[in-house]
Amino acid sequence: GAVVSQHPSRVICKSGTSVKIECRSLDFQATTMFWYRQFPKQSLMLMATSNEGSKATYEQGVEKDKFLINHASLTLSTLTVTSAHPEDSSFYICSARDRGGPYGYTFGSGTRLTVV
Amino acid sequence: KQEVTQIPAALSVPEGENLVLNCSFTDSAIYNLQWFRQDPGKGLTSLLLIQSSQREQTSGRLNASLDKSSGRSTLYIAASQPGDSATYLCAVRRGGGGNKLTFGTGTQLKVEL
Numbered sequence: 001g002a003v004v005s006q007h008p009s010r011v012i013c014k015s016g017t018s019v020k021i022e023c024r025s026l027d028f029q030a031t032t033m034f035w036y037r038q039f040p041k042q043s044l045m046l047m048a049t050s051n052e053g054s055k056a057t058y059e060q061g062v063e064k065d066k067f068l069i070n071h072a073s074l075t076l077s078t079l080t081v082t083s084a085h086p087e088d089s090s091f092y093i094c095s096a097r098d099r100g101g102p103y104g105y106t107f108g109s110g111t112r113l114t115v116v
Numbered sequence: 117k118q119e120v121t122q123i124p125a126a127l128s129v130p131e132g133e134n135l136v137l138n139c140s141f142t143d144s145a146i147y148n149l150q151w152f153r154q155d156p157g158k159g160l161t162s163l164l165l166i167q168s169s170q171r172e173q174t175s176g177r178l179n180a181s182l183d184k185s186s187g188r189s190t191l192y193i194a195a196s197q198p199g200d201s202a203t204y205l206c207a208v209r210r211g212g213g214g215n216k217l218t219f220g221t222g223t224q225l226k227v228e229l
Contacts, residue, residue, distance in 0.1 A: 006159065032215055034215075034216075034217075041224075042221075042222075043205060043219045043220060043221050043222050044160075044205070044219045045219075046216060046217070049215065049216070091157075093159055093160065095160075095217075097215070104148075104150055104162050104165040105150065105162070105207075105209075105217060106162065107152070107159045107160035107161075107162075108159050109158055109159040110157070110158060110159040112157065
């Protein structure tokens, strides 16, 4: 079945630094990937849609310059949290859809970001 | 704007009990609905996917139903086990070719020995 790999699973960084999170589709090509953010005991909130070879589409209220998304190949999308602050601490999850599969979405294992 | 609600928010049951989780959505123009399981600190595992033209899907002890016209879906878990303890999320994909998923608020299930 479709597998999405996300790294790292946990990261701690200092305020002001940048952190990159990778999302890879292992056995299928994904022209579109999605980045979500999840706060404790809350549901997933879509941040942006990552499009291979073009600019990402951000949801309302999400800062484009803070959350940089790059989708340079059909199997890799990256989310970079720039100039991180403690309020950026959260659980970030990516997902993709295998168009050759049964039309469902597959999710990565998530990244716990802690900014200190 | 699509809104997805899940009831109850939390549920604790003894092992062996059959249970029903509810998901409701405000816009019935959906393409499909997907149920996921999330363990603490982990990503989402897809459980069942129901297309808008379908009424139900089954996988093992899980059965999901869909009543699109009334904006409701249920996830039925038979003979619950402690390993079923997790948060269950439903998500709807918009109709008309949209790619986005709108997630429900989740039901945190605990199955006790």
